[in-house]
Amino acid sequence: AVNVYFLIDASMRWINDSLNINLHPYQYTTGVKFDPHGLSGDDNSHYIPSTGQLAFGDGGVDDAEDVGVVLHEFGHGVHDWATVGSLSQVQGLSEGCGDYWTTSYIRASGILTPAHPAYHWVFVWDGHNPFWAGRVVNYSAHYPEGLTGTIHTDGQIWASTLMSVWDLIGKEPTDVDFIEALSMTNGSSNQEDAANAFIAADQTIYSGS
Numbered sequence: 001a002v003n004v005y006f007l008i009d010a011s012m013r014w015i016n017d018s019l020n021i022n023l024h025p026y027q028y029t030t031g032v033k034f035d036p037h038g039l040s041g042d043d044n045s046h047y048i049p050s051t052g053q054l055a056f057g058d059g060g061v062d063d064a065e066d067v068g069v070v071l072h073e074f075g076h077g078v079h080d081w082a083t084v085g086s087l088s089q090v091q092g093l094s095e096g097c098g099d100y101w102t103t104s105y106i107r108a109s110g111i112l113t114p115a116h117p118a119y120h121w122v123f124v125w126d127g128h129n130p131f132w133a134g135r136v137v138n139y140s141a142h143y144p145e146g147l148t149g150t151i152h153t154d155g156q157i158w159a160s161t162l163m164s165v166w167d168l169i170g171k172e173p174t175d176v177d178f179i180e181a182l183s184m185t186n187g188s189s190n191q192e193d194a195a196n197a198f199i200a201a202d203q204t205i206y207s208g209s
Helices: 002-018 067-082 090-109 151-169 171-182 191-206
Strands: 045-048 053-056
Touching: 002 053, 002 067, 002 090, 002 171, 045 067, 053 067, 067 090, 067 171, 090 151, 090 171, 090 191, 151 171, 151 191, 171 191
Parallel strands: none
Antiparallel strands: 045 053
16 A cells, blocks of 8 residues: 555656646546555456546555556556546557556666666566566567557557657656647547657647757
8 A cells, every 4th residue: 555655646746746737537636546455356457447546456466566557557547637538548558658657657766777687577576477478668569560459468569669759858758748648639549649649749848859
């Protein structure tokens, strides 16, 4: 519970106080609601758009103890709140958004360095183990012919693209453009739509620099 609270609080302060972006759950007026043991012991976690709440399972690795899982699910919330309920999973867009938000934090915090074998992993503890294979942000598939039709696989294209931008311009402008771009998308937006929105956001906020 403490780990989830710390990570969500850090993200909410970063978005609202540091980036000066007003972003909160639209489903309720309190802070972000979560349950660190909310899936009856299952090896899974989720964000629920209808309620704006996050829940974490305890099967395999306790998900609420993994930075990657906590921030991935929170990333779904960012997507949902920025679009005021129009989160899209077309081509795994929201999965990629969650993977990006996780990796942006991990890299900026210095938890992993480029020399670390897990540098490109999204779930450093929960994935890449006997429980499941995990995901990466150096995914090599090319858009659109590399799409598989599986949202968790295809989302890696979007997350990997965003992290390539992050490596070039840094966390703050990438996070700002990312959130502003999401606000320009809707429930039917695909990865190409999100990429065009990202460029438009950068033109609006940074004059395209």
